[in-house]
Amino acid sequence: MFIDSHCHLNLLAEEEGGIDAVIEQAKENLVDHILCIAIDKASCHEVISIAESYPDITASVGIHPNVEPEENFTLDELVTLAQHDKVIAIGETGLDYFRSEGDLEWQRDRFRIHIEAGKKLKKPLIIHTREARDDTMDILEQENAEAAGGIIHCFTENWQTAQRALDIGFYISLSGIVTFKNAVELQDVAKKLPLDRILIETDAPYLAPVPHRGKTNKPAFVKHVAEFLAELRGDTVENIAEATSANFRRLFGNS
Numbered sequence: 001m002f003i004d005s006h007c008h009l010n011l012l013a014e015e016e017g018g019i020d021a022v023i024e025q026a027k028e029n030l031v032d033h034i035l036c037i038a039i040d041k042a043s044c045h046e047v048i049s050i051a052e053s054y055p056d057i058t059a060s061v062g063i064h065p066n067v068e069p070e071e072n073f074t075l076d077e078l079v080t081l082a083q084h085d086k087v088i089a090i091g092e093t094g095l096d097y098f099r100s101e102g103d104l105e106w107q108r109d110r111f112r113i114h115i116e117a118g119k120k121l122k123k124p125l126i127i128h129t130r131e132a133r134d135d136t137m138d139i140l141e142q143e144n145a146e147a148a149g150g151i152i153h154c155f156t157e158n159w160q161t162a163q164r165a166l167d168i169g170f171y172i173s174l175s176g177i178v179t180f181k182n183a184v185e186l187q188d189v190a191k192k193l194p195l196d197r198i199l200i201e202t203d204a205p206y207l208a209p210v211p212h213r214g215k216t217n218k219p220a221f222v223k224h225v226a227e228f229l230a231e232l233r234g235d236t237v238e239n240i241a242e243a244t245s246a247n248f249r250r251l252f253g254n255s
Contacts, residue, residue, distance in 0.1 A: 002029035003248045004219040006201035009036045026219040039064035051086035060089035065096040069106040078117040090118040091126030098131045118148030125150030137164045165244040176209030179228045195253040200225045
């Protein structure tokens with residue numbers, strides 16, 4: 001019924017019962033697919049291993065913008081890794097000017113390599129952006145990222161940024177942040193988004209939604225994002241679940 005479009009399952013291995021228990025809890029809460037996201041070279045191999053072990057888990061490979069500049073893939077290295085059958089996306093990639101300082105051209109260069117890999121393989125991009133909305137969207141537009149397609153994950157930007165993403169065919173993924181009381185601007189964006197371009201995610205183990213805010217997030221909790229969106233938009237949970245799952249499968253080719 002639900003799909004968690006962005007989760008770091010490898011970071012939940014220390015939970016009681018391990019990843020098996022986390023996945024079982026997700027199934028009990030009607031989550032039938034999880035996209036497991038890498039953030040660096042080590043986690044790329046971890047998420048592929050997890051995806052190989054479970055039929056309803058897929059993976060995305062890439063290097064997060066905040067990982068130190070010395071850790072990089074060449075285009076050929078990233079393309080080779082991403083050709084694995086269980087890898088359905090490139091990322092997470094993008095720009096983050098909140099945690100990194102100084103001349104960040106290395107971030108932008110890394111971002112462009114990921115976009116090129118996505119285009120070459122026709123695999124969608126998982127985009128992270130923080131305090132870099134204009135540069136992120138400018139690079140996506142300049143590099144013709146619509147040829148790969150993708151998601152602005154854990155969306156926290158304004159309506160103008162959402163429109164730019166929609167204009168190049170990207171999807172908007174909403175996380176537990178949308179359930180927070182202070183997320184008024186984001187909630188306004190969530191009301192306006194076309195239903196056929198919305199995905200839902202946990203970003204677990206981070207950003208647990210209300211009513212679990214402050215606790216370790218898990219894929220099972222993605223239902224709370226769907227429930228909140230249904231109330232916010234005057235819709236049913238079933239319709240939100242059906243639409244967001246259909247959107248995921250349309251983007252990733254019935255993964």
